[in-house]
Amino acid sequence: MSAEGQTIPDDIWEAARALRNAVNWNSNSSVEIIARALLAERERNVQPRKKIIEAMCELPHSINDDRVEFRFNPRRPGRNALDQLITQLEVQFGASPEEA
Numbered sequence: 838m839s840a841e842g843q844t845i846p847d848d849i850w851e852a853a854r855a856l857r858n859a860v861n862w863n864s865n866s867s868v869e870i871i872a873r874a875l876l877a878e879r880e881r882n883v884q885p886r887k888k889i890i891e892a893m894c895e896l897p898h899s900i901n902d903d904r905v906e907f908r909f910n911p912r913r914p915g916r917n918a919l920d921q922l923i924t925q926l927e928v929q930f931g932a933s934p935e936e937a
Contacts, residue, residue, distance in 0.1 A: 845872045849879070888929040895925050 853871035896918070897908040907918040915921035 843873070843876070845876050849875045885930075889926065892922065892925040892929040896921055 849872050850868070852875055853868045856871050893905075893907070896913075897910050899906045899908075907922055909915075909918045910921060913921050913924075915924050
């Protein structure tokens with residue numbers, strides 16, 4: 838099914854209908870609102886993987902079948918490659934060094 842051009846999986850629709858019924862709403866538009874909210878939450882939970890990959894790709898690296906290697910970049914802040922990776926992850930996730 839779709840709502841406003843966005844395809845919403847059947848399991849999301851079922852969860853939205855169940856939630857609507859649990860709170861005794863009678864409107865079909867509330868099901869759509871709930872379904873979109875559930876889908877947004879699902880997509881938000883997928884984001885960490887994407888952000889980690891983006892952070893890793895910002896650094897000098899090489900990847901082969903048995904290894905991922907990060908190299909130190911003297912033009913980036915950080916004492917070593919691991920420190921630079923952590924800094925880049927903090928940028929991606931919006932965390933300050935004190936929070937991480």
